[in-house]
Amino acid sequence: MTTLGLILVLAFTGGIIGFISLFSLVAIWTERKLSAHMQDRLGPMETGGWHGWAQTVADMLKLLFKEDIVPDAADKPLFKIAPYIVLSGSIAAFAVLPFGAHLIGSDLNIGVYYLIAVSSLVVAGILMAGWASSNKWALYGAMRAAAQMISYEIPVGLSLLVPILIFGTLSMQGLVSVQSGGFWHWSLFSHPPFGLIAFVIYFWASLAEVNRTPFDLPEGESEIVAGYHVEYSGMRWAMFYLAEYANMFLVSGVAVALFLGGWNAPFSFLEVSHEASPLWHNLLGFFWFSSKAFLLVLVQQWLRWTLPRFRVDQLMKVCWKVFLPFSFVNILLVSLWVALSGK
């Protein structure tokens, strides 16, 4: 690798980490405000003046200065490395997220495949954290997280197959560019109702993938305290938190790229063509991609403050008895459509 290439890679990684941190600060604040107003409260109002906008910044500073506690009984090397593995799993997956026509870490020809593979690293990190804490609650939480995330990867993968079948490519940029020219070209609407069904299955299964309500079983305050990160404090704990929010954006970004047209505007007159101005083409693409993804993150938060959590058996039932058969039938019908339309 050339020096320039190395610098570019480092710059991109730094940019992604900065974006994740900034997004988490904003998303945690919106989550707290949304939850408060949905419960007729006000939420943070003091820090920073206007509606407590600096609350998460203050929280982050507090976490930076907190003592890093490693329990005596813990498996120390594993305990220390687990948060990095969880976070790097999500950051690695950001490499194939198409923020704009040229704003992509690496446009792999097996982009979706790489994404599903590398985001499974999170499960390993969580199991590692739970095991290394040598705490029964942490271990239970990690086991629950692993069981849930591994079983929900199947409906996630199967529903992602639908746009791949329709457009015939695994490359992220390839998938996004064929959805250009207005929202009726997005795979959500182009093959009704299969795109919609696949999107709904993907969205729900991705909630379980990132351990969000109604699938937040790995954290059960009344049963297993905080689950797999019960022994963590300070910045190591913050990394788990950061990874959770990074994963929320990641799954939303994947949904946007595969189902909602990625960085394409909903109407073509809202776009600047690449020939006219490459810079504005990319910036507008970034705007559309991140606003769509942020909208989906807001929907995730909306769902979190609407629904109670599932029981473990209900969780498994929904996965194996509802999502899986629907995904299979969906894939079958889409394959028929694609085969008969002769693409």
Add this chain to the structure above:
Amino acid sequence: MTTYFTEIWQGIVSILIGMKVTFSHLFKPTITVQYPHETLDMNVRTRARLVNYEDECSVCQACVRVCPVNIITVTGIRADKDEDLGLLATGKPKKMHLTEFDIDFSKCLYCGLCVESCEGLSLRWEGPQEDSTFTRDEMNKTFVTMPETEKIRLRMMDEERKKARAAAKAARPPRVKKAGGDGSKPKVKDKPKSSEPDKEDGATV
């Protein structure tokens, strides 16, 4: 098979209904207030903190006597005859200067017996809700604003009055005892008379 599909359909519909409910609450006015900046109006019967209004206090000691934990200290000095201290809530004129009214809230039961027994209705449940203090001594609240010099002046006045009365008593010729009477009866009659506040003895109660 039918139940399978109806359950899925019902699940989707109920999720959408739930989302509608939370969305509608998003724009409802909040029911909480920003506490230190604004407080809720408390009920008139809230038992938070006692307040004694010294101008309306008759210094009757009813609250001191009724308090089950003995935390109220009240002292007063009788006013001169020509002094006008205003009227009490009962309609009678106020006769005593209130020189000390302390309640040690660290031991208070908040039973409210003192408020119920209060003759002049000067002791009320009206104080602020925030009771926390930095030291235990600060929990002992005083409800007298009279300056210390004024208290000293009143005490000196009272001493002089006492001296004058004692002198008058010494100068007075001794009362002639009724012969052949029961020895114990006049004694009993005499005693309450001497300690009755109506007489101008101005005792520090």
